[in-house]
Amino acid sequence: GNSVTQMEGPVTLSEEAFLTINCTYTATGYPSLFWYVQYPGEGLQLLLKATKADDKGSNKGFEATYRKETTSFHLEKGSVQVSDSAVYFCALGADNDMRFGAGTRLTVKP
């Protein structure tokens, strides 16, 4: 079946550091890929998405490219801020079913 694996956390960075959170997937067919972010005490919010191979999703300085050849959708940001501290989830959508990774907690220190 479909599944998502993302790097374990927690990740702690200093402000303005470069961020990468790895995500790989297993799927049949042509899924869509997503990154969601969860702030404390809140539900998930869509951060970015890509619906076909080689698409790049971007939002708020975050980027991820849908790589079919490596089955990956790594999240990157060039310069993180304290306000980026949250839990990040990689997700795969196909056939009315969403599969989420376990989540990566990011803490950014001033």
Added chain:
Amino acid sequence: NAGVTQTPKFQVLKTGQSMTLQCAQDMNHEYMSWYRQDPGMGLRLIHYSVGAGITDQGEVPNGYNVSRSTTEDFPLRLLSAAPSQTSVYFCASSYEGPPMNTEAFFGQGTRLTVV
């Protein structure tokens, strides 16, 4: 614009009790879904609906029932609560189901403890 509204926010149940988690959306979305979030496991799909009168099972449906009598509402019922159902539950809605080009909107969650 309320978005997705879940009630209650917190609930404690005794083993064997039943309850219904409410979910309502005001965006006229066809697709609605319920997830549970457990530490280290991300979110797992319990049940989903692609429209009024249509529901289907997700990854972890056992112990839960759903119905969709209107476009707006998608309640989740626990028939006989068990400690293994202690979790945070999220309802979500979107214009269409995965794979999709439209955003999924999540409620703020219900933290359920079964003792």
